[in-house]
Amino acid sequence: MADLTTEFLGIKSPNPFWLASAPPTDKEYNVRRAFEAGWGGVVWKTLGSEGPPVVNVNGPRYGAIYGADRRLLGLNNIELITDRPLQTNLEEITRVKKDYPDRALIVSLMVPCDEESWKAILPLVEETGADGIELNFGCPHGMAERGMGSAVGQVPEYITMVTEWCKKYYSKPVIVKLTPNITDIRNPARAAFQGNADAVSLINTINSITSVDLDLMAPQPTIDGKGTHGGYCGPAVKPIALNMVAEIARDPQTHGKPISAIGGITTWRDAAEFMVMGAGNVQVCTAAMTYGFKVVQEMISGLSQWMDDKGYTSTSDFIGQAVPNVTDWQYLNLNYVTKAKIDQDACIKCGRCYAACEDTSHQAIWMKPGRVFEVNDAECVACNLCVDVCPVESCISMVELQAGEMDERTGKVVEAEYANWTTHPNNPAALKAAE
Amino acid sequence: MANSQTTSGIVAGRLPADRIAKNFGDLHPAYQPHEAAVAADRCYFCHDAPCMTACPTSIDIPLFIRQIATGTPEAAAKTIFEQNILGGMCARVCPTETLCEEACVRETAEGKPVEIGRLQRYATDTLMARNAHPFTRAASTGKKVAVVGAGPSGLACAHRLAMLGHDVVIFEARPKAGGLNEFGIAAYKAPNHFAEREVAWLMQIGGITMEEGKALGRDITLAGLKADYDAVFLSIGLGGVNALRAEGEDKDGVRDAVDFIADLRQSGDLTGLPVGRDVVVIGGGMTAVDAAVQSKLLGAENVTIAYRRGQESMSASRYEQDLAAQNGVRLMFNLRPVAVHGNGSAAEIELEYTTTEGGKLTGTGETIRLKADQVFKAIGQTLTDAPEGIAIEGGKIAVTGAGRTSVAGVWAGGDCASGGEDLTVTAVAEGRDAALDIHATLTA
Ligand SMILES: Cc1cc2nc3c(=O)[nH]c(=O)nc-3n(C[C@H](O)[C@H](O)[C@H](O)COP(=O)(O)OP(=O)(O)OC[C@H]3O[C@@H](n4cnc5c(N)ncnc54)[C@H](O)[C@@H]3O)c2cc1C
Ligand SMILES: Cc1cc2nc3c(=O)[nH]c(=O)nc-3n(C[C@H](O)[C@H](O)[C@H](O)COP(=O)(O)O)c2cc1C
Numbered sequence: 108m109a110d111l112t113t114e115f116l117g118i119k120s121p122n123p124f125w126l127a128s129a130p131p132t133d134k135e136y137n138v139r140r141a142f143e144a145g146w147g148g149v150v151w152k153t154l155g156s157e158g159p160p161v162v163n164v165n166g167p168r169y170g171a172i173y174g175a176d177r178r179l180l181g182l183n184n185i186e187l188i189t190d191r192p193l194q195t196n197l198e199e200i201t202r203v204k205k206d207y208p209d210r211a212l213i214v215s216l217m218v219p220c221d222e223e224s225w226k227a228i229l230p231l232v233e234e235t236g237a238d239g240i241e242l243n244f245g246c247p248h249g250m251a252e253r254g255m256g257s258a259v260g261q262v263p264e265y266i267t268m269v270t271e272w273c274k275k276y277y278s279k280p281v282i283v284k285l286t287p288n289i290t291d292i293r294n295p296a297r298a299a300f301q302g303n304a305d306a307v308s309l310i311n312t313i314n315s316i317t318s319v320d321l322d323l324m325a326p327q328p329t330i331d332g333k334g335t336h337g338g339y340c341g342p343a344v345k346p347i348a349l350n351m352v353a354e355i356a357r358d359p360q361t362h363g364k365p366i367s368a369i370g371g372i373t374t375w376r377d378a379a380e381f382m383v384m385g386a387g388n389v390q391v392c393t394a395a396m397t398y399g400f401k402v403v404q405e406m407i408s409g410l411s412q413w414m415d416d417k418g419y420t421s422t423s424d425f426i427g428q429a430v431p432n433v434t435d436w437q438y439l440n441l442n443y444v445t446k447a448k449i450d451q452d453a454c455i456k457c458g459r460c461y462a463a464c465e466d467t468s469h470q471a472i473w474m475k476p477g478r479v480f481e482v483n484d485a486e487c488v489a490c491n492l493c494v495d496v497c498p499v500e501s502c503i504s505m506v507e508l509q510a511g512e513m514d515e516r517t518g519k520v521v522e523a524e525y526a527n528w529t530t531h532p533n534n535p536a537a538l539k540a541a542e
Numbered sequence: 543m544a545n546s547q548t549t550s551g552i553v554a555g556r557l558p559a560d561r562i563a564k565n566f567g568d569l570h571p572a573y574q575p576h577e578a579a580v581a582a583d584r585c586y587f588c589h590d591a592p593c594m595t596a597c598p599t600s601i602d603i604p605l606f607i608r609q610i611a612t613g614t615p616e617a618a619a620k621t622i623f624e625q626n627i628l629g630g631m632c633a634r635v636c637p638t639e640t641l642c643e644e645a646c647v648r649e650t651a652e653g654k655p656v657e658i659g660r661l662q663r664y665a666t667d668t669l670m671a672r673n674a675h676p677f678t679r680a681a682s683t684g685k686k687v688a689v690v691g692a693g694p695s696g697l698a699c700a701h702r703l704a705m706l707g708h709d710v711v712i713f714e715a716r717p718k719a720g721g722l723n724e725f726g727i728a729a730y731k732a733p734n735h736f737a738e739r740e741v742a743w744l745m746q747i748g749g750i751t752m753e754e755g756k757a758l759g760r761d762i763t764l765a766g767l768k769a770d771y772d773a774v775f776l777s778i779g780l781g782g783v784n785a786l787r788a789e790g791e792d793k794d795g796v797r798d799a800v801d802f803i804a805d806l807r808q809s810g811d812l813t814g815l816p817v818g819r820d821v822v823v824i825g826g827g828m829t830a831v832d833a834a835v836q837s838k839l840l841g842a843e844n845v846t847i848a849y850r851r852g853q854e855s856m857s858a859s860r861y862e863q864d865l866a867a868q869n870g871v872r873l874m875f876n877l878r879p880v881a882v883h884g885n886g887s888a889a890e891i892e893l894e895y896t897t898t899e900g901g902k903l904t905g906t907g908e909t910i911r912l913k914a915d916q917v918f919k920a921i922g923q924t925l926t927d928a929p930e931g932i933a934i935e936g937g938k939i940a941v942t943g944a945g946r947t948s949v950a951g952v953w954a955g956g957d958c959a960s961g962g963e964d965l966t967v968t969a970v971a972e973g974r975d976a977a978l979d980i981h982a983t984l985t986a
């Protein structure tokens with residue numbers, strides 16, 4: 108079995124699976140049980156300043172989006188940071204770290220945006236012996252209204268400023284957790300590293316309203332007839348998180364900087380995808396909230412099996428491997444031509460490919476007598492929609508035309524050379540460059 | 543002493559009341575809402591769906607299943623009832639394994655079709671539980687149509703005609719409407735008086751008068767109906783039963799399976815219904831299976847179906863055969879009855895082995911005897927009561943197009959008419975289509 112030991116910012120953990128700062132890491136009781144279940148590390152539920160803790164609503168705080176058989180695909184929450192006293196949390200963190208020296212324990216923090224507040228809390232955190240801190244600049248509800256959380260995360264200058272304070276008053280690694288509720292994720296990431304952050308972690312939850320109660324005419328979850336936007340997470344947000352991680356990983360200004368990936372990670376495969384996309388480790392929240400701490404066992408066994416199959420002996424062997432293959436649209440090879448091809452033996456004749464292509468794509472699938480579905484190469488633009496809607500895996504494949512073959516749609520012979528939009532005759536910019 | 547499974551002769555009360563109640567409970571329990579949601583989610587919403595083509599009433603199956611999946615089973619029911627007003631009964635009795643579910647692409651893919659029949663039941667039950675009728679009548683056309691026979695075909699025809707604004711009178715020979723839904727279908731397929739409730743629900747459309755105890759040929763004539771009504775629809779089913787043509791057929795204990803089943807369906811207390819200890823059913827169709835299985839469920843010790851051809855020729859579906867086998871019925875093939883032995887009442891049946899050569903069935907001469915204190919004949923029903931002067935084809939009323947008979951102004955559908963399988967759903971389709979044709983003719 109492959110060795111999953113992962114070193115992130117010099118912090119060693121037996122595997123790259125950490126629990127994200129959230130209810131699973133709310134208190135000593137949970138965290139001990141999480142470690143017993145096998146989690147490599149935790150980011151403790153976000154702490155606030157000394158003084159009376161925040162209060163949560165006393166009605167429902169979660170909403171959900173379901174797939175088939177009530178499979179939870181997306182979760183929305185309006186929970187705040189920890190509602191337990193600072194001192195209690197600090198004592199618990201100290202005890203747990205002492206008992207689990209081999210696990211990563213990061214303390215998540217959110218205090219008002221002034222130097223005094225940070226100066227006050229950081230020494231207390233330092234004393235716990237925790238391995239590092241994570242700055243919660245992401246929480247989209249409740250705290251933002253008080254000038255914290257995503258209110259800070261949406262202003263790059265604040266991120267730099269607060270990160271600098273943290274580096275000044277705290278000796279161990281500082282991770283900046285980013286909010287996705289922003290147009291270009293690269294700006295806050297650059298700002299964090301400008302403030303000398305050791306790493307960024309992302310994503311926090313996405314502003315969302317999961318559903319509306321059509322009887323009450325109110326958003327869900329509904330508290331006494333009213334609702335508010337919350338933060339979205341779970342499997343549904345993975346593609347958004349993955350793109351944001353990739354953006355940072357390939358941005359020349361932040362390329363190679365440590366990233367802890369968060370967002371919809373539910374299986375070992377999700378984790379592997381984030382890691383090859385540049386993440387040094389991953390954090391998980393919703394999957395644990397849905398299935399309990401035990402899910403980590405599947406993540407561990409799955410990742411090990413995949414590493415063994417691929418011959419990777421350490422997670423560092425594959426971290427970032429896919430980053431060079433993420434590019435901008437204009438650099439994609441326009442001479443790469445494929446055509447959809449239906450495997451008639453695998454086809455169950457549901458006709459979904461036909462309906463999709465005929466009604467909404469390029470009218471490139473024939474429905475022949477006997478419900479035989481075939482692709483008309485003269486019309487197929489290779490959009491992949493049929494592949495996406497076909498209920499049978501691998502039934503439709505995209506077959507590459509070799510150089511020298513004729514693309515029946517365009518009537519042109521496929522060229523061997525790579526050619527992209529930047530030099531394409533239809534591109535006004537390309538023409539200008541040529542003049 | 544109380545009777546048991548081994549009491550000789552034809553006696554009642556072979557099983558205790560609680561066992562009987564359990565045996566005759568719902569064959570497929572109704573879905574709970576979550577089960578329905580999960581089952582509905584398996585549907586791929588196929589284009590030009592094969593299941594829909596396979597349904598004799600062409601119910602828009604992908605649409606109704608999607609309506610269930612999105613939490614509107616009532617809308618799903620309406621989709622079903624628009625095509626098939628007896629969608630509730632069909633959901634229970636259709637041999638889906640040879641119709642929609644056989645054609646389902648997930649049957650092709652995994653051998654596990656979407657459970658269309660049970661989903662259909664979920665939708666129709668939900669709407670019917672509200673006891674609200676989903677359709678209203680069009681403005682009156684002033685036309686009157688006579689429907690003869692209140693089985694599924696007649697009911698479907700009458701409902702569609704009433705919906706289109708015609709006034710309908712149904713003449714039914716029996717004292718109770720429903721046809722074989724009420725007197726023929728196996729009890730465990732439609733328990734809790736479903737057939738009766740369905741008729742009452744269907745009649746809520748209005749404009750239909752039910753004349754029970756009025757038989758064509760006895761109380762009324764076709765000429766009389768033709769004179770009094772603008773159109774006539776004949777849906778009298780198959781009233782006769784084929785003879786065994788075996789020696790001793792007239793002995794006590796030898797009976798038509800359909801009569802036994804009718805008694806069973808009308809029995810208020812099944813512990814009081816007599817059945818033999820050694821029951822032999824002659825035939826290979828649904829009636830044979832139903833008679834055999836229900837005999838077993840009543841407590842007969844040994845029940846055998848003897849069919850004259852091989853298993854592959856049996857008209858009962860594979861599913862029905864398995865149901866019989868699961869209930870402990872023995873299936874025997876290539877055997878035909880030659881004689882019933884016994885002193886006054888049946889005691890044994892003698893069967894001859896058969897072979898089929900060049901499509902022709904011949905006896906081998908070798909015979910066997912089975913103990914049989916009760917013998918059920920289930921070798922096919924025949925048309926009786928067909929009015930004089932109407933053309934007959936292959937033993938049924940000849941029809942062309944949407945049920946037009948040789949007599950102008952007279953339509954026919956269901957089991958009594960030529961063409962189509964003898965199934966509830968086919969009877970419904972033919973009744974509906976005849977109604978549309980009658981409507982077109984009367985309003986032309
Ligand atoms: C035992 C048995 C089990 C079956 N099981 C199934 C099953 O599980 N699934 C399935 O799809 N199909 C089944 N069938 C077949 C199905 O019941 C028939 O195909 C269907 O009922 C035919 O409908 P119908 O309206 O044509 O005739 P029927 O249902 O036979 O109705 C005819 C009606 O006309 C009345 N009538 C007859 N003569 C006259 C007259 N002279 N005047 C007035 N009224 C008259 C009758 O009393 C009856 O009410 C079964 C049949 C039998 C016999
Ligand atoms: C109920 C709930 C509470 C959360 N509280 C915090 C928090 O206090 N601090 C924080 O940084 N993130 C918090 N998060 C965000 C998660 O740490 C994580 O970033 C997000 O859920 C995305 O990961 P996932 O898709 O694995 O759940 C919370 C999430 C949930 C569901």
Ligand code: SF4
Pocket residue numbers: 447463464468469470471472482486487488489490491492493494
């Ligand atoms: S790839 Fe797109 S265009 Fe080609 S057949 Fe499939 S759906 Fe149609």
Ligand code: SF4
Pocket residue numbers: 449453454455456457458459460461480496497498499502503
């Ligand atoms: S979607 Fe797939 S299975 Fe369905 S008809 Fe098309 S190729 Fe066949």
Ligand code: SF4
Pocket residue numbers: 457584585586587588591592593594603604607645646647648656658
């Ligand atoms: S064939 Fe099966 S999967 Fe396709 S629409 Fe019909 S029930 Fe649904």
